[in-house]
Amino acid sequence: MKLRLIFYFTNEVKNSISALCAGMIYRGIYDRIDVRFVESEDELVGAIGRGVVNLVAFSITTVNFYERYRTFLRLKKLTKGYGDIYFIAGGPHADGDPDSLLLAGFDFVFSGYCEDGFSSFLKDFLFQNRVASGQKIVCTTSQLWRERSFAKLFNNYFPPLEIQRGCRYRCTYCQSCVRMKRQIYKSRDAIDEYIRDFLSLGFSRFSFVSPDAFDLRFVSENRSPDNLIALFEYLTSKKIRLIEYGQFPSEIRPNRDVDEFFKALSRYTKNRKIVIGAQSFEDHRLKKIKRGHTASDIEQTMESAARYGFYSIVDIILGFPDETEEERIYTLNRFRELNKRFPSRLHVHYFLPLAGTEMYASNPSRLDKNTLDLLNKLERDGRAKGWWKEGERMVRRIIRMREKFSNN
Numbered sequence: 001m002k003l004r005l006i007f008y009f010t011n012e013v014k015n016s017i018s019a020l021c022a023g024m025i026y027r028g029i030y031d032r033i034d035v036r037f038v039e040s041e042d043e044l045v046g047a048i049g050r051g052v053v054n055l056v057a058f059s060i061t062t063v064n065f066y067e068r069y070r071t072f073l074r075l076k077k078l079t080k081g082y083g084d085i086y087f088i089a090g091g092p093h094a095d096g097d098p099d100s101l102l103l104a105g106f107d108f109v110f111s112g113y114c115e116d117g118f119s120s121f122l123k124d125f126l127f128q129n130r131v132a133s134g135q136k137i138v139c140t141t142s143q144l145w146r147e148r149s150f151a152k153l154f155n156n157y158f159p160p161l162e163i164q165r166g167c168r169y170r171c172t173y174c175q176s177c178v179r180m181k182r183q184i185y186k187s188r189d190a191i192d193e194y195i196r197d198f199l200s201l202g203f204s205r206f207s208f209v210s211p212d213a214f215d216l217r218f219v220s221e222n223r224s225p226d227n228l229i230a231l232f233e234y235l236t237s238k239k240i241r242l243i244e245y246g247q248f249p250s251e252i253r254p255n256r257d258v259d260e261f262f263k264a265l266s267r268y269t270k271n272r273k274i275v276i277g278a279q280s281f282e283d284h285r286l287k288k289i290k291r292g293h294t295a296s297d298i299e300q301t302m303e304s305a306a307r308y309g310f311y312s313i314v315d316i317i318l319g320f321p322d323e324t325e326e327e328r329i330y331t332l333n334r335f336r337e338l339n340k341r342f343p344s345r346l347h348v349h350y351f352l353p354l355a356g357t358e359m360y361a362s363n364p365s366r367l368d369k370n371t372l373d374l375l376n377k378l379e380r381d382g383r384a385k386g387w388w389k390e391g392e393r394m395v396r397r398i399i400r401m402r403e404k405f406s407n408n
């Protein structure tokens with residue numbers, strides 16, 4: 001059977017698609033399938049072939065669900081009458097609300113960490129085992145994830161090293177802990193494989209995916225700056241000089257013990273901007289969204305960052321469902337005070353109800369005029385940047401899709 005697998009390879013999902021393709025190499029099926037990467041809807045239409053079985057794969061986030069669904073409907077219409085075409089959905093939205101994707105009409109929906117399970121599914125197709133459509137396929141991380149890097153060059157893209165996976169915190173709005181509520185780490189062999197590929201491809205900028213950047217394990221089983229130091233020493237011994245850490249996608253959680261970690265970062269990394277996931281400066285809000293830290297921990301983290309020469313980009317979320325104007329102004333003013341003491345900028349997000357999170361069924365509150373005026377002033381002064389304007393548009397689409405396809 002001739003199998004063509006078409007990935008919609010957009011920016012926000014390219015790490016997961018790269019991992020799926022690496023899994024296909026490890027399972028020995030990548031070269032047996034005609035794999036295509038497309039970056040626009042028109043390219044996608046053009047890639048669908050006659051005389052082959054087409055599998056069109058989308059990695060769907062709750063934010064892009066609306067747009068991917070429109071693309072999917074267009075393709076369905078254009079390919080009506082083609083016998084051999086199947087539409088596959090995976091990604092964070094499939095983890096949180098797989099039924100909504102089946103209801104939307106996708107033939108197969110993958111949830112969980114699929115880089116290994118997806119290859120087994122493809123093998124079934126290749127060897128013509130019966131594969132009934134309309135299935136929800138739940139995958140979990142296999143031991144192979146620890147042992148191999150799951151990072152290869154595809155479509156001119158080589159992903160950062162995903163050194164840590166899962167999160168033991170339970171922030172009520174966050175999708176990262178939906179898949180796995182504990183952390184696991186890459187083995188030394190997997191890191192070595194990544195380094196070999198990285199060097200042989202001639203790359204110089206070494207970056208990471210890590211949900212909780214300072215909670216790494218490398219030489220010690222406990223949270224300790226020794227893990228960072230040993231890892232960075234190891235990379236340096238392999239002649240890797242341009243290490244970036246503590247910025248997207250390896251942000252820093254506020255904590256009291258961060259001083260020694262920043263000291264390590266300042267010694268080994270090239271980036272002088274780091275990202276701190278603060279989310280709010282109101283303690284009652286931090287408690288309610290289960291952050292597991294306080295506003296004073298954020299202050300301490302910004303202070304340590306500044307002491308070691310780092311500029312902090314401080315992430316916050318506005319628009320929580322029961323949020324008041326008073327709370328918003330308090331958070332923004334608290335940041336303004338800290339901004340006078342520590343080099344920093346605010347990065348403002350708008351609350352989005354993401355599938356699978358405790359807050360999926362919630363709706364955001366609208367930002368009031370005084371808050372918007374203050375945000376615009378901070379933006380004009382170069383002290384804030386962010387997604388709050390875009391967020392209001394995105395949330396309308398999320399709610400539309402949720403009302404159409406979800407049981408929430």
Ligand code: SF4
Binds near residue numbers: 169176211
């Ligand atoms: S926001 Fe960060 S700390 Fe909280 S659950 Fe998500 S990844 Fe973990």
